[in-house]
Amino acid sequence: MNELRLPSDGPLSWAAELPFYQAGLAGYSDYAMRMVARKHGCPYCITEAMLDHFLINGGKGLEVAELREDDHPICGQLMGSHADEIAAGAKILDGLGYDVIDVNIACPQKKIKRKSRGGHLLSVPDEAIEILKAVADAVEGSRPLTVKMRRAFDDSNEALDGFHKIFQAAIELGYSGVTVHGRTVEQKYIGPSTWESLRKIVDEYGHEHVRHAATKHQKFMIGGSGDIWQTSDIFAMIEQTGVDVVSVARGCIGNPWIFEQARAMAQRKKGGGQGVGDKQGGDAPRIYEQRDVLLEHFELSMQLYGEQQAARMMRKFGIRFSRHHPEGEQIKAAFIKVKGLDAWQGVLDEFYAVDGVGVGVDAAVPDEARTQVSEESCGS
Ligand SMILES: Cc1cc2nc3c(=O)[nH]c(=O)nc-3n(C[C@H](O)[C@H](O)[C@H](O)COP(=O)(O)O)c2cc1C
Numbered sequence: 167m168n169e170l171r172l173p174s175d176g177p178l179s180w181a182a183e184l185p186f187y188q189a190g191l192a193g194y195s196d197y198a199m200r201m202v203a204r205k206h207g208c209p210y211c212i213t214e215a216m217l218d219h220f221l222i223n224g225g226k227g228l229e230v231a232e233l234r235e236d237d238h239p240i241c242g243q244l245m246g247s248h249a250d251e252i253a254a255g256a257k258i259l260d261g262l263g264y265d266v267i268d269v270n271i272a273c274p275q276k277k278i279k280r281k282s283r284g285g286h287l288l289s290v291p292d293e294a295i296e297i298l299k300a301v302a303d304a305v306e307g308s309r310p311l312t313v314k315m316r317r318a319f320d321d322s323n324e325a326l327d328g329f330h331k332i333f334q335a336a337i338e339l340g341y342s343g344v345t346v347h348g349r350t351v352e353q354k355y356i357g358p359s360t361w362e363s364l365r366k367i368v369d370e371y372g373h374e375h376v377r378h379a380a381t382k383h384q385k386f387m388i389g390g391s392g393d394i395w396q397t398s399d400i401f402a403m404i405e406q407t408g409v410d411v412v413s414v415a416r417g418c419i420g421n422p423w424i425f426e427q428a429r430a431m432a433q434r435k436k437g438g439g440q441g442v443g444d445k446q447g448g449d450a451p452r453i454y455e456q457r458d459v460l461l462e463h464f465e466l467s468m469q470l471y472g473e474q475q476a477a478r479m480m481r482k483f484g485i486r487f488s489r490h491h492p493e494g495e496q497i498k499a500a501f502i503k504v505k506g507l508d509a510w511q512g513v514l515d516e517f518y519a520v521d522g523v524g525v526g527v528d529a530a531v532p533d534e535a536r537t538q539v540s541e542e543s544c545g546s
Pocket residue numbers: 189190191192193213214215243270272314347359391392393394395413414415416417540541542543544545
C-alpha cells in the first residue's frame with residue numbers, strides 16, 4: 167500500500183513543511199492580525215467564525231468577509247444552525263475566493279433560539295452531520311473543506327460517541343481534515359486541553375485518506391488545538407499526539423514571533439540548519455522590531471476600521487505586545503489609554519525609542535496560560 171501524504175499542492179500544501187497555522191480568534195484574527203502573522207512566517211490563517219445569516223443578510227456581515235489579494239492562503243470559517251442557510255453561506259465564501267472553508271462545531275457560546283450551532287452541534291450529531299453535508303453539497307468539491315471541533319460536548323460516553331459519529335461523517339463526506347480542540351464544550355476554558363484525547367483521535371483516524379482527493383494517497387489531516395503558548399508547545403503537541411498540524415490561538419495574540427521561531431524550528435528539524443527568522447543570540451524580539459510591528463499593526467487596523475475603532479481594537483493587542491518589553495507594566499498602562507494614532511505613536515516614542523533586547527517569547531507568556539480561564543465569544 168502506498169504511504170499516505172499531506173497535499174503537495176493546493177491551499178493545504180504548507181502543512182507538510184510548516185505544521186502550524188493561525189487559528190480563528192473572534193475579535194482578533196482580522197486582516198491586520200493575519201498580515202502581521204504572515205510577515206512573520208505564518209503559512210496559513212483562518213478567519214474568525216462567521217455566522218451564515220450575517221453573510222446572507224449582506225451589509226457589514228458580508229463586508230468583513232471580503233478578501234484582499236495578499237491575504238492567501240486563507241480559510242473562511244462558517245458557523246450556523248440551518249442546513250439551507252449554511253449552504254448559502256458556503257456559496258458566498260466560495261464566491262469570495264476563500265481557498266478553504268471550515269465549519270465551526272466548536273464554539274461554546276450559548277445556543278440561540280434553542281437551535282444548536284458551533285460546539286452545541288456536538289450534542290446533536292445528526293444536526294451536525296446535516297450541516298456538514300449541506301456545506302459539502304454547496305461547494306461541490308470546488309475547494310477543500312475542513313472542520314473545527316471540540317473533543318466532545320461533555321465527558322459522557324454518549325458525547326464521545328457523538329464526536330466520533332460527526333468525525334467519521336466528515337471523512338465520508340470528503341472533508342480534507344479536522345482540527346480538534348482538546349477541551350469539551352462544557353469545559354469552555356476551565357482546565358487544560360487534554361492532549362491525550364488528540365492522541366487517541368490520531369490512533370483511530372490517522373490512516374484515513376481524503377475521499378474527494380484525486381488519489382487515495384492524500385492523508386486526512388488531523389489538527390490539534392489547545393494550550394499552545396510558545397514555540398516548543400507546537401512541536402511537543404506533534405510529538406506527544408501525532409497530529410499533522412497545530413493551531414496557534416491565544417499564544418499568537420501580540421506575539422507574531424511565535425511563527426518566526428516555529429518556522430525556524432521546523433526547518434532545523436528537517437535538517438536545514440539555521441532557518442528563516444532564526445535569530446542569532448536568542449529568541450527575544452528586539453525593541454525596534456517590536457516598535458515596527460506595533461506601528462504596522464495599528465496602521466493595518468486603521469485601514470479596516472478607521473482610527474477610533476482601530477485604537478479600541480489595538481488596545482487589547484497592545485496589552486499582549488507589552489509583555490515583550492522589559493517595562494511591560496508601564497507600557498500596558500499607556501496602551502490602555504490610547505485613543506488614536508498620535509497617542510499610539512506617543513507610546514512608541516516614549517518606550518520604544520532606544521533599541522535593545524526584548525523579553526523572550528517564552529518568558530512573555532500571559533498569565534492566562536497559568537490561570538487557564540479565557541473568554542471566547544466566536545462573534546462575527
Ligand atoms: C477570544 C477567542 C476567540 C476565539 N474565536 C474562535 C473562532 O472564531 N473560531 C474558532 O475556531 N476558534 C476560536 N477560538 C478557539 C481557538 O481557536 C482555540 O481553539 C482555543 O483558544 C484553544 O487554543 P489555545 O488554548 O492554544 O488558545 C477562540 C478563542 C478565543 C480565546
